[in-house]
Amino acid sequence: MAMSGTPHQTNRLTVPGAANAAIPLVTEPDVDRSASMGSLVKQATEHMSTLVRSEIELAKMEVTASVKSGVRGGIFFGLAAAIGVFSLFFFFFMIGEILAIWLPRSLAFAIVFIVMVLAAGALAFLGWRKVKQIKKPEQTIASLTETASTLKYAATHTPETATQGAVQPTTLPRR
Structure with missing residues (x-):
């Protein structure tokens, strides 16, 4: 982050990587030394409000830049996964052709098909076992x-007697 300008001027806080991202900041506010307590409190409240809004705006800009980068990365991962899945067809076809060197072609492709079905069945069984292990959220229900x-x-x-006989909260064990 970089600040530019001279004291007593409005500066711009810039966020690297964010387009047109600048938050106006005041380096040293002009304070009236004879101002009343009420006006000083009002000024302090205004400055605090500006500071909070500026911090929120800065956070928005930083998060927006990070989210955009994350979305782009997710798109590339999705494309890579799609290409990988479609490439599996050619891989299994290649295995069938290699087996066809030593076996009749129909038998070679039947072996590849059976191996693929067995692998899919084994993975489905493992997934079913993992899903079966999911337990209900007992602490939340309690x-x-x-x-x-x-x-x-x-x-x-x-209201006077409601707290006397109420169920007292219990401390639930943490995981």
Whole structure:
């Protein structure tokens, strides 16, 4: 980030890589020494508001540049995956042709087909086992049940007695 200008002037904070990205900043505000406390608080509030808005704008510009770069990278990965998937057809065809050197052509391609079906079946079985291992979110369910019972209890009792008999929150173990 670079700042340009001289003191007592509005500077521009620039973000490298962001097109037309500049945030106006004031290096040293002009302060009236005889100003009342109220006007000083007002000025401080305005300066704080400007600072917060500038920080938010800076964050937006930086995130936007990063997101654009990430999207471009994702597109290249997607294209590479598509080309790789389509290339598999030629790879398996090549294996069939190589096997056809020693075996009848139909038998060579049948072997390639059977190996591919077995590999797909094995991968599907492994995926099914992993999906079966997914468990319900027990801590979240317990927390929501506790919250619901506390809210039901609070809704049926007066504000003075609602906290006396309410279900006390429990500490859930962390993973």
